[in-house]
């Protein structure tokens with residue numbers, strides 16, 4: 001059996017959007033390998049997330065135990081390994097989020113599985129499934145084959161259509177045999193950033209600023225709020241200490257694919273573009289007509305962002 005185990009990431013009992021994309025990728029893969037998709041939900045008090053996963057037609061394994069209350073790669077890895085064996089899974093899939101990037105390699109090592117990261121698409125079938133993945137900030141696309149009996153990969157959530165609701169799913173409890181006393185790592189604290197704005201990777205609209213803002217994000221954040229958008233930033237703005245690290249979009253930040261991405265005072269360096277080129281509509285505001293961002297923008301405005309953004313806000317308000 002060439003089943004596919006897909007690892008769920010949930011928050012407050014709800015699956016993350018990235019997990020729906022990982023489930024979509026897993027379903028695509030299962031069609032190619034002729035196997036079944038099995039979901040794995042881990043945590044404490046996470047029945048709701050397991051039920052939600054099952055509503056997409058998946059057989060779901062639910063590992064619900066106090067020792068799994070807080071995510072730790074060390075305690076969750078044996079649960080993944082156990083689920084893979086019990087589910088007859090030869091493939092393990094997760095989204096390339098901070099969670100997936102942390103857990104999947106460790107689980108893969110435990111299972112002796114070759115891995116690929118940030119996979120963009122699949123081809124081939126049976127034992128010859130090939131995975132496309134970016135290298136050098138997306139300038140090179142490699143096609144790789146995983147040659148071990150068990151294989152593992154993370155997918156770039158913006159590149160796969162999310163799974164669709166379907167009947168026939170079910171939830172089975174998986175016993176958890178992790179001894180809390182034997183763990184070498186310990187959960188200390190989770191500081192959740194509470195914001196009225198949508199999460200950057202889940203937002204329908206993102207308004208992002210770069211070095212051109214000179215650190216003044218006030219109007220830009222105002223525009224984001226007018227549009228119900230998340231705020232993003234280039235690495236230059238983050239490195240300058242103007243905005244928090246988790247706003248960074250790009251190769252070493254978050255990969256986003258909103259319906260609308262407004263880039264203000266961002267030049268369009270390849271490392272930034274790697275994180276937002278999947279946006280459906282890209283709007284660039286930059287005073288330099290030669291800025292590379294205009295090469296990928298659907299709409300470009302050559303001008304001063306300090307003038308353009310307040311004007312845009314007026315238009316948005318009068319259009320409401």
Ligand SMILES: Cc1cc2nc3c(=O)[nH]c(=O)nc-3n(C[C@H](O)[C@H](O)[C@H](O)COP(=O)(O)OP(=O)(O)OC[C@H]3O[C@@H](n4cnc5c(N)ncnc54)[C@H](O)[C@@H]3O)c2cc1C
Nearest residue numbers: 210211212234235236250251252253265267271272287305
């Ligand atoms: C390994 C590596 C990883 C990296 N990862 C990332 C990443 O994840 N994300 C990322 O963003 N970068 C990343 N970078 C950095 C990247 O190469 C660029 O340095 C960075 O994206 C530049 O940010 P910027 O566009 O804000 O600044 P700049 O390149 O300095 O551009 C500022 C722009 O603002 C315009 N401007 C100035 N004033 C105004 C104004 N008043 N109105 C309108 N426009 C104005 C200018 O014309 C200019 O185009 C990485 C680099 C490396 C080497």
